[in-house]
Amino acid sequence: MPALTFTNVSKTFGDNTVINAFSADIHDGEFLVLLGPSGCGKSTLLRMIAGLSDITSGDLLFNGDIANDWEPKKRGVAFVFQTYALYPHMTVRENIAFPLIMDAFRKWYHLPIVNIVARHRLMRRPDIAERTLRIAQQLELESLLDRRPASLSGGQRQRVALARALVRNPSLYLLDEPLSNLDAKLRTQMRSEISALHHKVGKTFVYVTHDQVEAMTMASRIIVMNKGIVQQVDTPDEIYDRPANTFVARFVGSPPMNLIAASVGDKGLKLSGKLAVEHGTALPSQREVTFGIRPEKLSLHAAGEGRLPARVTVVERLGAETVIGCRLLTGEDDQSGRLLETDLVFVRVSGNPKMQIGEPCSLDYRAEDVLWFDVDTGQRLS
Amino acid sequence: MSFNKLTLKFLRYLLIGVLVVLAGFPVYWMAATALSLNSELYGTGQVVWPQPQNFPELMLELGQVPIGLWLFNTLLIAAGGTVLSLTLGSLAGYALSRFRFHGKGVVGFLLFMTQVVPEALILVPLYAMFITFGLLNSLTGLVLANVGFSLPVACFVLKGAMDAVPYEIEESAIIDNCPRFSVLTMIILPLIMPSIAAAAVVAFFAGWNEFLFASTFLMDRGNWPASVGLASFVGQYETPMSAVMGAALVFSLPAIVFFLLIQRKIVAGLTAGAVKG
Ligand SMILES: Nc1ncnc2c1ncn2[C@@H]1O[C@H](COP(=O)(O)OP(=O)(O)OP(=O)(O)O)[C@@H](O)[C@H]1O
Ligand SMILES: [Mg+2]
Numbered sequence: 001m002p003a004l005t006f007t008n009v010s011k012t013f014g015d016n017t018v019i020n021a022f023s024a025d026i027h028d029g030e031f032l033v034l035l036g037p038s039g040c041g042k043s044t045l046l047r048m049i050a051g052l053s054d055i056t057s058g059d060l061l062f063n064g065d066i067a068n069d070w071e072p073k074k075r076g077v078a079f080v081f082q083t084y085a086l087y088p089h090m091t092v093r094e095n096i097a098f099p100l101i102m103d104a105f106r107k108w109y110h111l112p113i114v115n116i117v118a119r120h121r122l123m124r125r126p127d128i129a130e131r132t133l134r135i136a137q138q139l140e141l142e143s144l145l146d147r148r149p150a151s152l153s154g155g156q157r158q159r160v161a162l163a164r165a166l167v168r169n170p171s172l173y174l175l176d177e178p179l180s181n182l183d184a185k186l187r188t189q190m191r192s193e194i195s196a197l198h199h200k201v202g203k204t205f206v207y208v209t210h211d212q213v214e215a216m217t218m219a220s221r222i223i224v225m226n227k228g229i230v231q232q233v234d235t236p237d238e239i240y241d242r243p244a245n246t247f248v249a250r251f252v253g254s255p256p257m258n259l260i261a262a263s264v265g266d267k268g269l270k271l272s273g274k275l276a277v278e279h280g281t282a283l284p285s286q287r288e289v290t291f292g293i294r295p296e297k298l299s300l301h302a303a304g305e306g307r308l309p310a311r312v313t314v315v316e317r318l319g320a321e322t323v324i325g326c327r328l329l330t331g332e333d334d335q336s337g338r339l340l341e342t343d344l345v346f347v348r349v350s351g352n353p354k355m356q357i358g359e360p361c362s363l364d365y366r367a368e369d370v371l372w373f374d375v376d377t378g379q380r381l382s
Numbered sequence: 383m384s385f386n387k388l389t390l391k392f393l394r395y396l397l398i399g400v401l402v403v404l405a406g407f408p409v410y411w412m413a414a415t416a417l418s419l420n421s422e423l424y425g426t427g428q429v430v431w432p433q434p435q436n437f438p439e440l441m442l443e444l445g446q447v448p449i450g451l452w453l454f455n456t457l458l459i460a461a462g463g464t465v466l467s468l469t470l471g472s473l474a475g476y477a478l479s480r481f482r483f484h485g486k487g488v489v490g491f492l493l494f495m496t497q498v499v500p501e502a503l504i505l506v507p508l509y510a511m512f513i514t515f516g517l518l519n520s521l522t523g524l525v526l527a528n529v530g531f532s533l534p535v536a537c538f539v540l541k542g543a544m545d546a547v548p549y550e551i552e553e554s555a556i557i558d559n560c561p562r563f564s565v566l567t568m569i570i571l572p573l574i575m576p577s578i579a580a581a582a583v584v585a586f587f588a589g590w591n592e593f594l595f596a597s598t599f600l601m602d603r604g605n606w607p608a609s610v611g612l613a614s615f616v617g618q619y620e621t622p623m624s625a626v627m628g629a630a631l632v633f634s635l636p637a638i639v640f641f642l643l644i645q646r647k648i649v650a651g652l653t654a655g656a657v658k659g
Contacts, residue, residue: 052553052557072556073559079557081554083548085548087555088567088573098560112567115564115567153498164558
């Protein structure tokens with residue numbers, strides 16, 4: 001049975017529909033990544049899972065039980081807020097220990113004044129102190145334990161927020177862009193910490209990000225969203241290799257997948273309207289299609305050697321590899337040298353192939369690497 | 383330091399000096415009058431300087447009234463009103479700040495109306511009510527009457543402060559298994575300490591200075607607060623001016639101490655660092 005099931009879940013703020021008929025299963029113990037551009041409703045979805053936002057329509061099921069109206073407490077989740085939401089008046093240590101202390105609270109500890117004493121005593125309880133310290137060490141926070149959030153940097157605050165969520169033992173972890181504010185090195189490190197934790201505890205993780213490296217490396221499955229609508233739910237490999245539509249194709253991958261307008265006629269394939277190409281294998285039956293190919297699936301050749309004549313327009317050297325932006329030479333206005341960088345075809349090659357801007361070259365591809373998309377709907381043609 | 387900077391500094395201190403004199407003079411004059419003899423005040427004219435040699439005379443005069451008891455009553459009234467206003471005010475302020483409920487606008491309006499209605503207007507109806515409830519001539523009744531006016535202020539001040547606390551801090555506490563009531567006591571209230579202190583000052587001084595209700599509802603001399611006691615010095619035929627001023631001085635001191643204690647709490651900035659940005 002899936003840990004979480006969404007059936008046609010929608011969320012509207014006034015007339016603004018933020019989540020539109022969202023349906024998906026989240027399996028027990030999986031690492032699910034919610035991927036999508038800013039404002040597409042990722043945080044809203046997470047808040048609905050946690051019980052912090054009402055569901056406008058549809059059902060949310062926890063282990064098969066409708067949980068739309070469950071209190072957050074009953075859901076037993078840990079949450080890393082995108083805005084951290086640390087307790088400003090508590091030290092880092094108290095912040096991290098807070099969920100543990102609340103779990104250890106008896107009813108009458110909540111009385112005013114009593115709660116101060118109770119919190120103080122519980123902070124010293126060996127198991128709580130030890131667990132707080134251990135998670136702090138894991139996230140490199142030991143030296144900050146006695147500081148308050150106001151005196152921390154953004155990345156340090158974010159790690160405190162992460163520590164506060166990871167210190168508990170919930171059945172479901174909800175993480176809203178928990179690594180967005182860290183530097184590249186720390187981010188890589190935290191990524192593996194979180195992955196390791198997921199393997200260790202074996203609980204369900206729902207992880208929001210718009211960083212596709214995080215999504216690709218950590219996820220067991222990815223849900224790609226756009227404007228509150230699910231675009232594709234699949235494993236990272238499937239999402240990358242067989243994107244359901246042009247949005248997914250362009251959103252996942254950097255540089256994004258090359259999408260070129262193509263027409264299929266009696267005489268074969270024409271790219272960008274004019275460039276006739278000998279494609280080889282079977283062509284789609286539609287006349288107007290979109291031709292999609294990943295930048296690393298294109299190969300770069302000297303002018304005349306490949307099937308697609310082109311001219312180098314952009315060269316981005318990344319060290320181990322180079323991304324080269326080319327303009328296809330379709331016959332007309334080849335010499336005009338437009339500066340516009342739209343419609344560029346990107347090629348990713350390893351090493352540094354000493355290309356000059358303006359240099360003519362040619363590209364080639366293997367027919368089986370091409371994906372076809374419908375021009376109007378953007379859906380991939382099978 | 384350049385000449386300009388020096389001049390600026392001098393002007394600044396001069397301005398502060400003038401303000402200090404303006405604010406301090408009445409207090410000084412109170413002390414000077416208290417240490418004068420009534421014969422001087424009503425005959426030869428007041429000596430401008432305080433005359434410490436008249437201190438025993440002042441003590442003798444003050445000794446004739448239960449000034450300690452009056453002060454204690456004032457303290458009970460002020461402290462009781464403060465505690466009650468803050469407790470109820472933080473609960474009501476939280477509800478107004480965080481919950482949507484029917485009649486929320488009406489509640490806000492009614493709370494505001496209490497500040498518009500003059501106390502004198504409801505004096506008689508309140509008197510009649512207090513007879514019915516047997517609250518006349520009791521400090522409890524007086525505290526309740528005062529709270530009627532200071533609670534709305536406390537409520538508004540605290541609501542405003544709670545509005546500024548990000549929702550997510552609270553939601554985070556709820557996720558961490560903290561019940562609503564504890565969210566208020568453990569998370570929200572510590573964060574709005576400056577506003578609580580400000581509301582406490584308002585409520586405390588409202589009770590401390592209150593005269594109209596006290597003089598109407600309290601008949602027993604032993605129940606009087608210092609404000610009513612002070613006024614009782616004013617006789618039809620004579621007013622012992624130096625004793626009045628002496629008592630007034632004693633009356634102001636605890637209030638000043640209270641303010642000094644609490645004023646350092648009235649500093650903002652605790653919420654910084656809770657959320658991004
Ligand atoms: N309380 C609210 N009232 C009205 N509109 C809201 C509210 N919360 C969110 N929205 C709207 O819902 C949409 C989705 O917001 P959400 O925070 O879920 O985006 P997101 O995917 O998390 O984006 P980001 O990656 O930038 O965090 C936005 O257009 C936002 O303006
Ligand atoms: Mg978000």
